[in-house]
Amino acid sequence: MTRRRIEAGFTFVELIMFVVIVSIGVAGILSVFYVTTQKSADPAARKQMIAIAEAILEEAELMPFTYCDPDDPQAATAISATVGAGGCLVRVEAIGRDTTFSGPGPVVYQPNDETRESTDSAFDNVNDYNGFDTNTGGLGVRDPSGALAGPAGYRAVVSVTAAVLGTGATPIAALDANSAPQSLLINVTVTSPRGESITLSGYRTRYAPASPP
DSSP states (O other): OHHHHHHTOOOHHHHHHHHHHHHHHHHHHHHHHHHHHHHTTHHHHHHHHHHHHHHHHHHHHTSOOOSBOTTSTTTTTOOSSSBSTTSBSSOBOOSSOOOOOSSSSSOOOOTTOOOOSSTTOOOOSGGGGTTOBGGGSOSSTTOTTOOSOOSTTOEEEEEEEEOOBOOSSSOBOSBOTTSOBOEEEEEEEEEOTTSOEEEEEEEEEOOOTTOOO
């Protein structure tokens, strides 16, 4: 009897139970693999977003920050946010993208327009980057034609606002005695094709009105 019982093997019920248990275990393992595979692209997407944001933020931070448009003949000597003696020859800089003059050639001065040396250099001051959006142009900020398109599905938006820099007893005020911005907060927000987004921020101060970089 004992020998027969040993040689009998598994019953049908035991076999079914074994299959069910193994199936549950395999399903759990596969679900882990699925989640891991699904998330494995996240680091690559995040690196791409950071690379885009860093490139645009660095370019904006390296631009001049003066009372006048950098092309203005008095940009290096202006000490006030005015037009005339001691200020700008043409127009005081304002937050937002520059307008352009019509026609090629040397600098052309027009009423209510900033000085422009060419129609493709609308970004030559830190505050010009406010409102930049790659959905309305190329990824390269200096490529308004959109020829230098960035990675498909990625979007970068830039905001530039006057903001207080620092805390404590001696923070740098957002505006100076001329009521002109002297400390700018630059935010670059990049969104991936999956809707994830990151924002990199940086500050730029107008440290020497008579010495544009």
